[in-house]
Amino acid sequence: MTTEPQFVGIQPRLPGALNRWHWFLAPIPAERMAALRISAAVVALLDIGIACLPQFAAYFSEGGLGGPGAYPSRFRTGHHYWSLLRMLPAAWGPAALMTLWTCAAVALLVGLRPLASGFVCWACAVSFWNINPGLCNGGDQIRNAPFLGVAVGRSGAVWGVESVRAKCDSQPVFVPGWPMKVMLVQLVCMYVFSGVYKLLSPGWQTGYVMYFVNHDLEWCLTPNLSPYLPVFVHRLSSWVAVAWELAFPLLIAFRRTRAFALWLGVVFHVLTFVTLEVGHFALYSLAFYAMFVPWEKWRRAL
Numbered sequence: 001m002t003t004e005p006q007f008v009g010i011q012p013r014l015p016g017a018l019n020r021w022h023w024f025l026a027p028i029p030a031e032r033m034a035a036l037r038i039s040a041a042v043v044a045l046l047d048i049g050i051a052c053l054p055q056f057a058a059y060f061s062e063g064g065l066g067g068p069g070a071y072p073s074r075f076r077t078g079h080h081y082w083s084l085l086r087m088l089p090a091a092w093g094p095a096a097l098m099t100l101w102t103c104a105a106v107a108l109l110v111g112l113r114p115l116a117s118g119f120v121c122w123a124c125a126v127s128f129w130n131i132n133p134g135l136c137n138g139g140d141q142i143r144n145a146p147f148l149g150v151a152v153g154r155s156g157a158v159w160g161v162e163s164v165r166a167k168c169d170s171q172p173v174f175v176p177g178w179p180m181k182v183m184l185v186q187l188v189c190m191y192v193f194s195g196v197y198k199l200l201s202p203g204w205q206t207g208y209v210m211y212f213v214n215h216d217l218e219w220c221l222t223p224n225l226s227p228y229l230p231v232f233v234h235r236l237s238s239w240v241a242v243a244w245e246l247a248f249p250l251l252i253a254f255r256r257t258r259a260f261a262l263w264l265g266v267v268f269h270v271l272t273f274v275t276l277e278v279g280h281f282a283l284y285s286l287a288f289y290a291m292f293v294p295w296e297k298w299r300r301a302l
Contacts, residue, residue, distance in 0.1 A: 005172040008164055009154040012178060024181050027174035030157040031295035034111070036180070037118075037155035039287040040146035041109035044121055047143065047280050048102055051135075052128070056098065059132055062090035066132030074130065084127040097124055108150065111160015118151025136279055143284040145186055153179035172296065180291050187288050188249045195245030204242055207235025213276070222275050241268065252292075262292055 007027055013019060058064045068090050074081050085093050101124035107117035125144055129136055149155075154175040156162045165173050203209035211234035213219045214226040226234075244251075244264055251261035266289060273282035 005174055006164065007174045008157040009176040011176055024178055026177050028177040028180055029296035030154070030173040030175045031159065031299060032180060032291045032293075033150065033153045033155040033175050034157065034159035035290040035293060035295050036146060036153075036183075036287065037108055037111065037114055037150040038159065039290040040150055040284075041105050041121075043280065043283045043287045044105040044125070044143070044147075045102070045109070046283060048098070048105065051280060052098065056094070059135060060085070060094040060098075060128065066134065068093075068131060070132060071134075074133065081130045082126075083130040084123060085131045097127060100124060101128075108147075111156040111162055113162070114154075114156040114160070115151050118147050118149075118155070122147035122151065140279045140281055140284075142190065142281060142288075145183060146284065146287055149179050149183045170300070183288065183291070187285075188252075191245040191248040195242050195248075198238075198242045199246070204238055207238040210234045210238040210241075219277050220275060221277060244268065258292075262289060265289065 008030065009027075011025060011027075014021070014025070019025070052059065059066045061067060068083075068085050075083075075086065084097055088094075088097065101121060104117040104120035104124065108114055108121060122144055125147060129140065129144075157164050157173050157175050165171055198204040198209075201209065203212075211231055214229075214234055215223055217223055220226060244261070248261055248265070251257040266286065269282040269285050272278055273286075
């Protein structure tokens, strides 16, 4: 049994002083990337099973509401949208691609060829989103990022069928840290720019936007419960959301405030998922949070 750390992967060589950027290039415990891989795969399977398959014929079939020809202007000259479904026969292409996406998500879950399965999940997710964007809101685009991250991040180094560490081995395994740092920057940008956009809106400034959203039959999943909350609670939730999004990069930069920011984010996304009609934005956002959990410390403790 060996306890010497093992590094799996290839470190990039950046020009000049960037090659000494420790925060970006420092290796990370392989458990962080493996947890992100598993969480992304679980959410993808939920996405497929809950959002896509029940109404698959209506959403994506040749004679349905969202077949390959439903949004032709999206693919006109000068636009860079693409979809594999426009290259496959409309009769069997959607079913074949959905089957491929499901198989790739299962492979990603068990850590089988995560590089290939991650890219396949990404290509399928983009293809189905572009062919029928009416099914998604802007937040659903976040599901494409974790697939690319786990594909290039050596996420199969541990906790998978291709794990480099034996079950009885206590050897620490590290992988390149830059893919996770890129996704962290993307998560921070998503929160900050969302907060800036809200801060410029009079509805968010007064706080009444969440009052009206929580009473809207189109947006709210629990409009019958909203009247039980005082108006001030609705307004306070608006202000807390904006303040948390704007302060997120600063809060996670310090160890003393990091846990508070992350737990507040978990509560925010869970409440969003169960109370608002925002697609799978909340679930894919929660999948990102798997990379913050100190799995390697818990493994050593066990």
